[in-house]
Amino acid sequence: MKILLVEDEAKTVAYLQRGLSEQGYSVEVATNGIDGQHLAITGDYDVIVLDIMLPGRDGLSVLQALRREKDTPVIILTARGEVEDRILGLRSGADDYLVKPFSFLELLARLQALSRRGRPQDNSQLRIADLHIDLLGRRAARGLRRLDLTAKEFSLLVALARHSGQVLSKTVIVEMVWDVNFDSNTNVVEVAIKRLRAKLDEPGESKLLHTIRGMGYVLEVRDGELA
Amino acid sequence: MNTSTGNSIARRLAWMFALAAALVFMVIGSALYTVQRMELRRHQFEEVRIRFEYMQQLISRRIFNQTKWQILEDKLNELSPPDRSVLYLIQSDDPLYRYGTPFEASAKVSREADGIDRVDLSHDRTYLALSAEIPALGERPAVRLTVAADPHSFDTTKRILRISLVGFSLLGVAAIAGLGWWIARRSLAAVDDLSRHAAELSPQNLAERLPANNLPSELNGLVLSFNGALERVEQAYLQLSTFNADVAHELRTPLGNLIGQTQVILSRERSGEELKEVLESNLEELERLRSIINDMLFLARADRGLRVETLSLASIAGEVAATAEYLDILIEEAGVSLQIEGDAEAPIERSLFRRAITNLLYNAIQHGARNSEINIRIEDMDNGVSIQVSNHGEPIEPHHLERLFDRFYRVDASRTDSENSHGLGLAIVKAVAVMHGGTVFARSEADLTTIGLTVAHAKPPGATFV
Numbered sequence: 001m002k003i004l005l006v007e008d009e010a011k012t013v014a015y016l017q018r019g020l021s022e023q024g025y026s027v028e029v030a031t032n033g034i035d036g037q038h039l040a041i042t043g044d045y046d047v048i049v050l051d052i053m054l055p056g057r058d059g060l061s062v063l064q065a066l067r068r069e070k071d072t073p074v075i076i077l078t079a080r081g082e083v084e085d086r087i088l089g090l091r092s093g094a095d096d097y098l099v100k101p102f103s104f105l106e107l108l109a110r111l112q113a114l115s116r117r118g119r120p121q122d123n124s125q126l127r128i129a130d131l132h133i134d135l136l137g138r139r140a141a142r143g144l145r146r147l148d149l150t151a152k153e154f155s156l157l158v159a160l161a162r163h164s165g166q167v168l169s170k171t172v173i174v175e176m177v178w179d180v181n182f183d184s185n186t187n188v189v190e191v192a193i194k195r196l197r198a199k200l201d202e203p204g205e206s207k208l209l210h211t212i213r214g215m216g217y218v219l220e221v222r223d224g225e226l227a
Numbered sequence: 228m229n230t231s232t233g234n235s236i237a238r239r240l241a242w243m244f245a246l247a248a249a250l251v252f253m254v255i256g257s258a259l260y261t262v263q264r265m266e267l268r269r270h271q272f273e274e275v276r277i278r279f280e281y282m283q284q285l286i287s288r289r290i291f292n293q294t295k296w297q298i299l300e301d302k303l304n305e306l307s308p309p310d311r312s313v314l315y316l317i318q319s320d321d322p323l324y325r326y327g328t329p330f331e332a333s334a335k336v337s338r339e340a341d342g343i344d345r346v347d348l349s350h351d352r353t354y355l356a357l358s359a360e361i362p363a364l365g366e367r368p369a370v371r372l373t374v375a376a377d378p379h380s381f382d383t384t385k386r387i388l389r390i391s392l393v394g395f396s397l398l399g400v401a402a403i404a405g406l407g408w409w410i411a412r413r414s415l416a417a418v419d420d421l422s423r424h425a426a427e428l429s430p431q432n433l434a435e436r437l438p439a440n441n442l443p444s445e446l447n448g449l450v451l452s453f454n455g456a457l458e459r460v461e462q463a464y465l466q467l468s469t470f471n472a473d474v475a476h477e478l479r480t481p482l483g484n485l486i487g488q489t490q491v492i493l494s495r496e497r498s499g500e501e502l503k504e505v506l507e508s509n510l511e512e513l514e515r516l517r518s519i520i521n522d523m524l525f526l527a528r529a530d531r532g533l534r535v536e537t538l539s540l541a542s543i544a545g546e547v548a549a550t551a552e553y554l555d556i557l558i559e560e561a562g563v564s565l566q567i568e569g570d571a572e573a574p575i576e577r578s579l580f581r582r583a584i585t586n587l588l589y590n591a592i593q594h595g596a597r598n599s600e601i602n603i604r605i606e607d608m609d610n611g612v613s614i615q616v617s618n619h620g621e622p623i624e625p626h627h628l629e630r631l632f633d634r635f636y637r638v639d640a641s642r643t644d645s646e647n648s649h650g651l652g653l654a655i656v657k658a659v660a661v662m663h664g665g666t667v668f669a670r671s672e673a674d675l676t677t678i679g680l681t682v683a684h685a686k687p688p689g690a691t692f693v
Contacts (some may be wrong), residue, residue, distance in 0.1 A: 152555070178553045182581070184553075185649065188554060213510070
């Protein structure tokens with residue numbers, strides 16, 4: 001996956017480039033609006049991450065110029081966070097936006113959502129180690145042990161399983177499972193994870209659901225880790 | 228101070244004084260002029276009449292023969308000035324008893340008053356004339372005596388009077404305008420004084436007020452209301468700076484932790500595991516900071532009076548139920564039950580409204596006693612739809628109640644570092660209510676605490692439905 005990052009803040013560029021590269025993306029960088037617009041139009045990218053406040057040319061006009069040429073998916077980064085900005089951004093052809101300060105995990109989730117867009121979710125079955133999820137029958141089992149999950153717990157498990165190996169932040173989880181798109185400052189996710197974990201990882205079984213402190217949660221197999 | 232601009236009060240007053248003076252002078256001047264003119268006319272007539280009567284007496288009593296006539300002629304010659312400003316004219320059938328040249332035939336004669344005629348001669352000369360028949364005496368036949376005087380010198384007097392009246396009036400107008408300006412400037416010195424004081428007002432001396440003593444009564448009201456405005460600004464300013472201090476304080480603790488623990492861990496060689504642990508802890512603090520900042524930005528937008536622009540009509544009970552579903556797990560964990568009563572429709576922005584309801588419910592769940600019921604009552608009222616969330620639990624004291632919606636205000640000060648609470652939850656509820664043209668309320672009776680908000684029925688002006 002090829003990403004164009006148009007951003008002028010050096011530290012932001014440094015960590016995004018490193019983080020995205022480690023996630024397997026190939027990242028090209030432009031540090032001003034003019035270069036950004038040139039690369040965006042001439043290059044061939046899967047997604048463009050575009051800052052609004054840029055030297056040379058501001059992000060929105062870069063976006064408008066790009067949209068006259070091609071429809072590469074664009075994620076807007078904005079520091080203002082004004083409602084008007086959001087509407088302006090989406091109307092001028094952005095596919096998504098993130099308000100600074102944003103979390104890296106959220107950016108990852110958005111990137112994946114954009115690059116998956118258009119590709120049908122083909123799997124009706126998910127499998128991670130001995131965890132088996134039947135999406136059509138809405139059933140899950142570990143080995144032969146059937147998991148007795150509530151509807152929300154099942155959705156949570158599916159969300160984690162679909163992104164197996166990838167850390168999902170609380171914000172991302174809340175949005176995927178509860179369709180809540182505002183900062184709620186509640187501990188719903190913690191409690192839900194605690195309950196899911198109790199059912200998913202029984203003592204003696206290999207631990208699948210891991211907490212990454214300060215980041216979120218990940219569903220993956222780790223060698224030798226037992227619940 | 229500002230006299231150079233066209234809008235100066237002193238200048239305007241001076242102009243108005245001048246205008247008033249001009250009007251008064253005009254009226255008095257024309258009255259004086261009219262009276263004087265009438266007096267002059269009377270004097271003119273009088274002069275003609277006196278000369279005439281003298282001559283009439285003389286002729287009718289003393290002139291009875293040619294010898295006497297000769298004496299009369301000498302006297303008349305003597306009395307007639309060479310500039311012909313006074314004319315004596317005697318006509319009779321006998322050529323021996325004639326004197327002077329009669330008025331030319333083309334002369335225009337008009338009756339002026341009291342037997343006095345006005346005679347306009349062709350060569351631009353005018354006379355006032357009085358004439359009468361004098362009966363015969365001795366040898367002398369009846370004669371007709373005419374005495375005429377040129378009113379020219381009176382006309383000159385009239386002209387001089389006119390010119391001086393106008394001239395002095397103009398001088399008077401100018402003097403009054405000047406004096407008026409000076410008086411106005413003096414009276415307005417108090418205003419200059421005030422504006423000097425006002426110029427010195429600044430955030431550094433917020434308690435400063437304009438001096439209200441020794442002021443003319445006209446300015447007193449203005450100064451009092453201005454000082455009232457200053458009072459309100461000071462309040463708002465203090466509130467804002469307290470708020471800024473609060474924000475700084477809220478951010479200081481996590482920042483201090485971040486700096487401190489990073490310094491501690493970097494001051495020795497550490498294992499990867501130890502470094503990882505600090506980074507994780509830092510991340511937690513940073514997420515907390517991010518969350519506070521985002522909420523602050525949200526509140527700042529609400530403070531600026533930003534009203535919701537895209538509203539949709541929704542069932543409030545439906546929205547509350549959907550929000551309750553999100554908090555389902557927490558409701559279960561807390562061992563409380565939820566009861567929704569009533570319903571109404573109102574124009575709302577869904578995600579904002581759900582955010583407010585989330586905060587209200589979350590608050591009730593956290594403070595509700597175990598196994599108690601949380602009651603949500605939706606009522607259609609005159610001024611909007613009210614949503615009241617009641618929970619059983621520790622009562623809240625009145626002095627806490629009124630500050631409940633303040634930012635960073637916590638009833639229980641020891642709960643400050645609870646992971647999910649920044650003390651902004653209810654402030655956000657208030658902001659959302661205000662953005663929907665509503666308000667918030669809180670009361671606590673016995674063990675029942677009720678906190679809620681209202682949203683307006685009508686969409687705010689400028690908002691659109693989607």
